[in-house]
Structures are given as structure tokens and as C-alpha cells.
Amino acid sequence: MISTKQFFVGAAIAFSTFSGAASASNSVAAPSGIYAMDPTHASLTWKVNHFGLSNYTARFTKFDVKLNLDVDVIENSSVTATIDPASVRTDYTGDVDFDDEIANGDKFLNASVFPKIEFVSRSVEKTGDKTALIHGEMTMLGVTKPVTLSATLNGAMAAHPYAKVPAVGFHAEGTIKRSEFGFDHLVPYVGDDVSFVIEAEFIKAE
């Protein structure tokens, strides 16, 4: 018959051993590998100052992110993202189709001439257990400029309950100066700085 004290000490040792084993290799439950974005649980929103009155908010609905995740050495990870500029959506387009104007106007994203906005990571810099800076290059309107995303691992699963494969979820945010890409229409009345947030879930590819 063990005493109550012995029981608790034993339980504490068992628990710490178990959790220690779980975190021995890394703190991420999902394995390394290639991950594909789950478009049903992903969003890309952006904000731009309008007249000093609002941080006008809109989104892109068609975009894709590919993740090569190394959970052991996060610096070895890489990511690419592609956005269809024609998929820009504002919440209220007004009397003229504002979405169409932003997507296709030659003073805006000019999607027929530049059908892709792309981001390619060049290096990953670990900043915390679940955070990293992703340094890369973004190409918009045919101009390529360095852009840094600040990424946070929201969560990871060894097996997604529906998909039954490993899954990870990231938040990433950053800011670009659109004029650097030659997109200076209405600056500064409509802000030069465009901030964006990506919330996306990823499923391990086969």
C-alpha cells in the first residue's frame, strides 16, 4: 500500500517524464514535410488607410500557399504564396464595380497584364517557440521587392480529426509599401502602407 505522498510524487515523475518525452525532439505535434493550404480554412485580408478616417479592409479570395515545414530546424523551412489579383473582394463595391476597378484598372492591380502576385521565402528567422520572421521576395505589377512576414504557429496536430493527416495552422502578417511596386495611385490619400494578414490551415501533402 503506497502512501498518498508517494502516489503524488510518482504521478508527478510519471507526468513530467511523459511530457518531457513529448517535447524532447520539438514542440510541434505535426511532422516535417510538404504542406498544402486548405482553401476552405484560409483567408487573406488587407488594410489600407483611407483619408485618415479608416483602415479600409478587403481581401483576396483566390490564393495558395505551399509550405515546406521543418519542425526540427525551422530555419530550413520555406514557403511560397500565389495570389490571383482578380480575386480581390471589397465588402461593398458601390455603384461602379469597385472590385473590378481594383483588380483590372491600370492604376490598380492591372490583373490582365499581371495575373499573379507572388511571394517566395528566402530565409526563416526563428524569434520564439512558435514565432518566426519569414524573409522573402514579393512580386507585384512586375516589380520584385523584399518583404518580411511575421509568422505564428497557431497550432499543430499529428492527425486532423477529419482529414486524418497531420495539420498545422499559421497566422502571418506583414506590411508592404505599394508605391515601391509602382502602385502609387491616390497615395497618400489612400495609404501607401498596405498591411495584410493571412490565417491559414495546412494539411500534410501525400
Add this chain to the structure above:
Amino acid sequence: MQQATDIRYTKTAVLLHWLIALMIIGMMAAGIWMTGAIKEKETQAAAFEMYQLHKSFGIVILALSLLRLGWRITHKQPGMPKEMPAWERAAAQITHWLFYGLMIALPVTGWLMVSASPLGLPTMFFGFAEVPHMGALAGLDYAGKELWEERFEEMHEFIAFGGIGLLLLHVGAALKHHLIVRDDILVRMLPFLNILKNNNKSEED
């Protein structure tokens, strides 16, 4: 103070001089502030309001300056002191006429600039009446509007900064006359001096 060399400016001339002077100084300060503030989102909304105020006062200055020009042409000016060298007289004449040019050209180039702007922002005269844009610029295409807005903006800026230089020259000269030469050049343009009656033969001629 030496003996007054001549009559004072008329009350109307004095009133217009100081009214316009105050407004121009305010406009210069507002112009310098708002052109920076419009670029920062924290101050942008306030800057938009300041632009409207700046444009409203510009219309007032234009109207008063045309009135003043008419007054100047139709009324006798006090003469300059006999001791003044010819080059100083010429410099004073040139400065004064440059000021007339500036008082009219600044509002006009400002008006042209906002009329050419592809933004098409209305000019609200102190919030209650819309001042029309100059129609000749309305027919331009976007690139044409951008080009002409920029040209008028550069003119407006050039004249404004030139005006600051002119203002320093003008104030410096007036103070030199008052404090060093000690003549009545400054005093005859000062308001509220009828109570002094310093050898002035007239308040109103």
C-alpha cells in the same frame, strides 16, 4: 521720429494691408503644415479640413487683393522720403508690385491646381458654398490632369516660398526704416494711430 515726409496711407489701404498680411501669414503656416500632415494618417483627416479652410481664405485673399489693386491704382500713394536713394526706391517699388502679383497669383495657381486635380475634390467656401473648378481643365484626361496639377502645384509652391523671402525683405526694410533710418515709412501704414495725431494732416484723403 523725424518729421513726417508725407501723408499716411488711407484707412482702406491700411485695413486691406493688415487684413491681407495676417491672412497670408496664416496661409503660409497652414500650407506648410497641411502639405506634410496630409501624408500622415494620424493627421490626414484634420489636414483635409485645413485644405478646405486654406482654399476658402485663398478666395477671400483673391477678392480683397483685386479690391486692393483697384484701390492702389485709383488712389494717390504717400511719397517716399527724399533722402531715400534711387535704388531703395526702386527696390521698394519692385517689392510692392511683386506682392500684388503674389497676392493674386497664389490664389489663382491654387485654384488652378485644385481644378486640375484628378481627385476632383470640391472647394467648399467656409463650408456653405461650393466654389466651381476652373472649367477649362475639366476636359483633360487623367494623365493630363495629373500633369497640370503638378505644374500648378510647383508654381504655387515656388510663389509661396518666394513670398516668404519677399515677406522677410519687406518686414526687414520696414523695421530698418523705423529703427535705423528713423523715418515714418512704417508708421504711416500702422493702424489705430489717428489718436496720436503725429503731424498727420489727414486720416482720410
